[in-house]
Amino acid sequence: MFDPVKLLRPHLQSLVPYSSARDEYKGSEGVFLDANENPIGSITERKWNRYPDPYQAELKAKVGEVKEVPVANIFLGNGSDEPIDLLFRAFCEPGKDEVITNPPTYGMYKVSADINNVLVKEVLLTASYDLDVDAIKAAITKTTKLIFVCSPNNPTGNDVGLEKVEELLRAFEGIVVVDEAYIDFTSRASFAQKLVQYPNLVVLQTFSKAWGLASLRLGMAYASEAIVGILNKIKPPYNISGLTQETVLNGLENVAAKDQMVAELLENRDELKEGLESLVVVKKIHPSNANFFLVEMEKGHDLYNRLIEQKVIVRDRSKVVLCDNGLRITVGSKYENFRLIQAIKELTKK
Ligand SMILES: *Cc1c(COP(=O)(O)O)cnc(C)c1O
Secondary structure, X not given: OOOHHHHOOHHHOOOOXXXXXXHXXXXXXXXXXXXXXXXXXXXXXXXXXXXXXXXXXXXXXXXXXXXXXXXXXXXXXXXXXXXXXXXXXXXXXXXXXXXXEOOOOOOHHHHHHHHOOOEEEEOOOOXXXXXXXXXXXXXXXXXXXXXXXXXXXXXXXXXXXXXXXXHHHHHOOOEEEEEOOOHHHOOOOOHHHHOOOOOXXXXXXXXXXXXXXXXXXXXXXXXXXXXXXXXXXXXXXXXXXXXXXXXXXXXXXXXXXXXXXXXXXXXXXXXXXXXXXXXXXXXXXXXXXXXXXXXXXXXXXXHHHHHHHOOOOXXXXXXXXXXXXXXXXEOOXXXXXXXXHHHHHHHHOO
C-alpha cells in the first residue's frame, strides 16, 4: 500500500508544526488577545487587522463544490507554485533525492528543484510532444520521489496521452504530479476524479488562467488526505491572505462568468489560428488545448525581438529543446490578436 509518510524526508516525520493562535481556539466569538493583532483597525478603509483562517475552511468548501473534489483532498496554495515548492520540501532530500520532468515543459519544476538542491532527470517528450513512458520508467531510481507531468503542457499546448499518465501512476512508487493549470481550455476530464484510484496522485490547478485571478495568487493541489496533511504541516501558517480568500469565495458564486470568458477565448483561439495560418513566416502551429499556441516561425528569435520593438510581447521559446524557432503566443482579446497579426505582417512584408 502506498504511504506518503514513507516518502517523507526523515527529519519531517517528527516535525512539530507551528501552532497558530487560531489553531488552538476555533470559536469566532470572544475577546481575542492571543495573536498580537491591532484591535483598533487598519490603515485601510476595509478592516484587515485579524489573521485569516489558516486552513481556509469556507473557501475550500466552495472550491470543493465547484470543482467536485472532497474538501479533505484539497490543499490551497499561494499560487500553484507554492504546492510545487512544498512537494520538494516535503519529499526530496537535498543532494540526495531526484525528480523527473519531461521537457519542453513548465520552467518552475526545475527552478523549484534547483532552489531545493534536488537533482532533475529530464526525459524529453517525444517528437509529437507526448510522454515517453518507457524512457521515464528507465530513468526511475530508488531515490526518485516525484514525476512532473504537465497537461495541457506549457509551452507546447497539447494534452499528453492520459493512459500513459495512468501507466506511470501504476508503475511508480513515488508521487506523480499532474499539472492541470490549463484544464479549463481542454475537453478532457480532470485527473482529480481519479484520486480514489491513485493514492500517489497530486493534481495541480490554479485560478490564474481561465478564472482571470492571476494577481490574487491562488492555486490548488488535490491529493489523498495523507498528502494534504503533509502539505498542511509544512506550509506557512497563513499562506492565503484574507483578501484572496474573500475575493475568490465571492467570485465562485459566478462560475458562469468564467465559462463565458473561456468560450470567448476558445473563439479567439480559432481566430488567432486562422490569422497565424495566413502568415508566410509561420512554419507550424502546434495543436492547442490551452490558451496559447506554440508556433514555429522563420527566424523565431529575431521575430521575437522585432515584435518587442512594436510593443507586442510574446514568449521566446526558440532556444528551448524541441521548440526550435518557437514562440509561445497567448490567446489575447480580439484587438490584441489583431495587433499581433498586423505587426508580424508589417515586419515581414517585402
Ligand atoms: C501558469 C501556470 C501555473 C500557474 O501558476 P500559479 O502560481 O498558480 O499562478 C502552473 N503550472 C503551469 C504549467 C502554468 O503554466
